[in-house]
Amino acid sequence: MPLFEASDLGCVRGDRAIFAGLDFSLETGGLLLLTGPNGAGKSSLLRVLAGLLRPAVGRLAWNGREVWEDLGAHHDQLRYLGHGEAVKPALTVAEDLQFWAALRDLPGAEVERALARFDLSELAERPGRLLSAGQKRRLALARVTLGKVPLWLLDEPTVGLDAASVERLAQAVAEHRVAGGLAAIATHIGFPGERPQVLAIDDFPPVLPDPEDLLW
Numbered sequence: 080m081p082l083f084e085a086s087d088l089g090c091v092r093g094d095r096a097i098f099a100g101l102d103f104s105l106e107t108g109g110l111l112l113l114t115g116p117n118g119a120g121k122s123s124l125l126r127v128l129a130g131l132l133r134p135a136v137g138r139l140a141w142n143g144r145e146v147w148e149d150l151g152a153h154h155d156q157l158r159y160l161g162h163g164e165a166v167k168p169a170l171t172v173a174e175d176l177q178f179w180a181a182l183r184d185l186p187g188a189e190v191e192r193a194l195a196r197f198d199l200s201e202l203a204e205r206p207g208r209l210l211s212a213g214q215k216r217r218l219a220l221a222r223v224t225l226g227k228v229p230l231w232l233l234d235e236p237t238v239g240l241d242a243a244s245v246e247r248l249a250q251a252v253a254e255h256r257v258a259g260g261l262a263a264i265a266t267h268i269g270f271p272g273e274r275p276q277v278l279a280i281d282d283f284p285p286v287l288p289d290p291e292d293l294l295w
């Protein structure tokens with residue numbers, strides 16, 4: 080049975096249909112790349128997958144169970160990184176990660192591992208407000224890797240990263256998948272990884288679904 084599966088997903092924002100009829104099926108270790116031009120709906124789909132935006136139509140199931148039936152359980156098993164880094168300006172890099180690690184009851188070794196993974200150890204004592212754009216992105220990505228959850232949802236995660244950091248991110252995603260995790264990544268430029276499934280969101284007419292079909 081697929082672990083994460085969508086069928087006939089459709090999304091409406093405001094009074095516009097953003098996409099419709101989207102399907103995917105991911106097994107353990109799966110990688111889903113979301114592609115499409117600006118405004119196609121990649122971020123909207125990621126928000127749907129994160130349980131932050133309710134689809135207008137369709138089904139989204141984790142392990143055979145509709146995620147909307149237990150949204151709390153779904154949120155517990157995923158990390159979502161949107162366009163913002165949500166770096167706390169007054170906390171140092173290490174304190175920021177320690178805050179999230181404490182919230183999730185994780186040992187301090189997890190923080191050290193996350194710092195090293197994104198080459199942040201030398202920046203550990205620097206406050207968030209003094210970080211460059213790429214450094215903030217690395218901190219936000221390090222936060223994603225804290226603790227083990229099965230689903231990573233990343234919205235254009237390579238924006239602002241230098242080549243070495245893209246490589247580190249690719250390595251983190253590869254290890255996550257080898258450990259049985261899944262990732263869905265919105266991207267304009269592709270993402271290095273074995274056997275990705277590509278979902279192109281680009282060709283939907285701006286028509287609303289039949290109101291009879293709307294879930295809510």
Ligand SMILES: Nc1ncnc2c1ncn2[C@@H]1O[C@H](COP(=O)(O)OP(=O)(O)OP(=O)(O)O)[C@@H](O)[C@H]1O
Nearest residue numbers: 092093094097115116117118119120121122123124
């Ligand atoms: N809160 C909102 N209310 C109404 N419409 C919205 C809202 N947020 C986004 N949209 C619209 O939904 C459409 C899809 O936006 P979305 O951000 O999902 O696209 P995207 O593919 O991620 O774009 P980009 O490549 O520019 O990041 C756009 O036309 C956008 O204007």
